[in-house]
Amino acid sequence: MEESGPRGGYPPDYARDEIPTISGYPGGQTAPTPQAIDFTPGHLLGCASGELGLCRFLEDRGHTLVVTSDKEGADSTLDRELPETDVVISQSFWAAYLTPERIAAGSRLKLAITAGIGSDHVDLPTAIAHGMTVAEVTFSNSISVSEHAVTQILTLVHNYMSAHEWVTTKKGWNIADAVSRAYDLEGIDVGVVGSGRIGQAVLRRLKPFDVTLHYCDVHQPGKEFEEEPELTWHPDPRWLASSVAVLSIHTPLHPQTQNLFNDELIGAMGRGSYIVNTARALIVNRDSVVLALNSGQLAGYAGDVRYPQPPPPDHPWPTMPYEAMTPHVSGSALSAQARYAADTREILECWLDGRPIRPEYLIVEGGGLAGTGASSYTVAG
Ligand code: NDP
Numbered sequence: 001m002e003e004s005g006p007r008g009g010y011p012p013d014y015a016r017d018e019i020p021t022i023s024g025y026p027g028g029q030t031a032p033t034p035q036a037i038d039f040t041p042g043h044l045l046g047c048a049s050g051e052l053g054l055c056r057f058l059e060d061r062g063h064t065l066v067v068t069s070d071k072e073g074a075d076s077t078l079d080r081e082l083p084e085t086d087v088v089i090s091q092s093f094w095a096a097y098l099t100p101e102r103i104a105a106g107s108r109l110k111l112a113i114t115a116g117i118g119s120d121h122v123d124l125p126t127a128i129a130h131g132m133t134v135a136e137v138t139f140s141n142s143i144s145v146s147e148h149a150v151t152q153i154l155t156l157v158h159n160y161m162s163a164h165e166w167v168t169t170k171k172g173w174n175i176a177d178a179v180s181r182a183y184d185l186e187g188i189d190v191g192v193v194g195s196g197r198i199g200q201a202v203l204r205r206l207k208p209f210d211v212t213l214h215y216c217d218v219h220q221p222g223k224e225f226e227e228e229p230e231l232t233w234h235p236d237p238r239w240l241a242s243s244v245a246v247l248s249i250h251t252p253l254h255p256q257t258q259n260l261f262n263d264e265l266i267g268a269m270g271r272g273s274y275i276v277n278t279a280r281a282l283i284v285n286r287d288s289v290v291l292a293l294n295s296g297q298l299a300g301y302a303g304d305v306r307y308p309q310p311p312p313p314d315h316p317w318p319t320m321p322y323e324a325m326t327p328h329v330s331g332s333a334l335s336a337q338a339r340y341a342a343d344t345r346e347i348l349e350c351w352l353d354g355r356p357i358r359p360e361y362l363i364v365e366g367g368g369l370a371g372t373g374a375s376s377y378t379v380a381g
Contacts, residue, residue: 001281004069005049009207018042019335026201031361032342036347041338046091052115052164052341054089061352066076071096082106085350086278089113089344093328095121099250103130111351115344116141116331119363120253120280125379127364133208134364135357137343138372139330146201148304149248152276153206155324157185158298181299188209191244192259193217193237194251195278196227196376197238198311202248203231216240218256241268246276249303253280255380263288271296278330290320298322304330 019042025028039045039053046052048067050178058065058342067086070077071094078096082088082105091114098112103126112122114136125188127134155161159182165170182288191214192199204214207230234240237260238261241247247269251257261275261284269275275283288305292298302324306315317325329339343361350357362371369377 005047006044009321010044010049014042014342015333016042018068019338022339023337025142025197026204027197029139032137032237032339032346033096034342034345037342037345039338039341041342042334043337044334046115046332048340050337050357052089052344054345055195055294057345058348064271069094071257078102081272083108084236085109087111087113087348090121091115091332091340093116093332094123096307098122098127103127103132111135111345113137113347114137114363115340117145118252118280119377120282120375122363124364124369124373124377128367128369128379131365131367132168133351133362134373135347135361136363136372138360139342139348140340140343141333141336142197143201144328144333144336144337145198145250146205148326149198149202149250149276149278150205152278152324152326153190153246153248153274154185156274156276156302157183157188159183161324183203185246185325188212188246189214189244190248191215191234191240192248192250193240194249194257198278199248202250211246214240226252237265238268239263242270245270245272246274249275249277249279249283251279251283252376253282254377256378257283259283261285261288263291266297271299272299274298274300277303277305279303279306280310281305286316290316293320293322300324302326304328314374 022031036058037053048069049171051067064082068077081349082102086108086179088096088098100123103109103123109132112132112134117138118138119134122134149246163178166174166178186209189212192202193216195215195217199215203215206213213230214232214234216237266288278329289301293301300322304326305328347357347361359371363373364370
């Protein structure tokens, strides 16, 4: 679970009184359908004190909910509780890494739920061997992440961070300095790696910017993409990298994507390219990014993911030039928190009542990859 709560205290009033009701997603998947919720949509739920709004529901059913952000170190609360735990609910923002050792220590562990998307913090081969079910809340924050990725693409290309700094910390009106690295996105070749739920949403949002769009995915393009004449499919990430100036990463982290963006792949991009990574930090080589920004091979890097999370104080990315990083927030807007809290409750209700969990939420079940996991993940064999 994310850090304990807002350091400045809970807002006495939220900035907005309500959030829009979303009933479904592109492609027809419905929004979460729990039998009930015990929280106010639009309030903070994803931090430890927000408890995903699950406490009353679980306690009414006679279960104990332990909520903690203490997950590292020899005597962490997570490690102390694991032997007595049936279900671990974690977020990728403040991930409870379920390593082979931890899964072995959790002899009662049956279910791992990601309250968000991306289950790479669970060692999937060990979870399979242990007979566990792994589920995540597919689509709950996909649109949130796509909006954040587009924001960061524009931020980098327009050199927004530096211009903002001239107004705030530098107290200047230095227009020539502020625009000396600023460009328009219009006319540029932009691509995504991974054209799943988030990647497709990014492509759709970028289309009105009059850019040339590209994407790379393992499988053949879907019908809706074949009908899109301005969209180019590249089966190999190297072809994509050499064709675009802006590249946004939207694959899961799994053996085929780990360390994919190394010196060689970043070197295949044109000089002065940009990378945005809201997927997982280990998909890019940490030091290759620093090197490429310093040499000018990359003109900018943004995103919101690090490894591990939270990152150590000596992580090089906060001090590298031309970065526009955020902490892991893209999937945790208050709008998204309402959905992933409701989705988590839906999964728990199904699991406790012995009803099937929706296939789109499943990553591992029945001794193998299942549902969304079977199409989007691989396990090292
Ligand atoms: P989806 O499963 O919908 O899409 C993933 C896509 O990646 C699929 O189209 C899949 O292809 C493709 N893919 C998998 N492996 C490769 C590969 N080797 N090369 C090219 N494409 C590949 O996932 P989402 O779009 O919902 O999410 C993507 C990732 O974003 C998540 O796994 C998570 O890590 C990250 N994320 C980050 C968040 C944040 O807050 N920053 C929040 C939510 C997600 P196919 O299906 O054809 O095999």
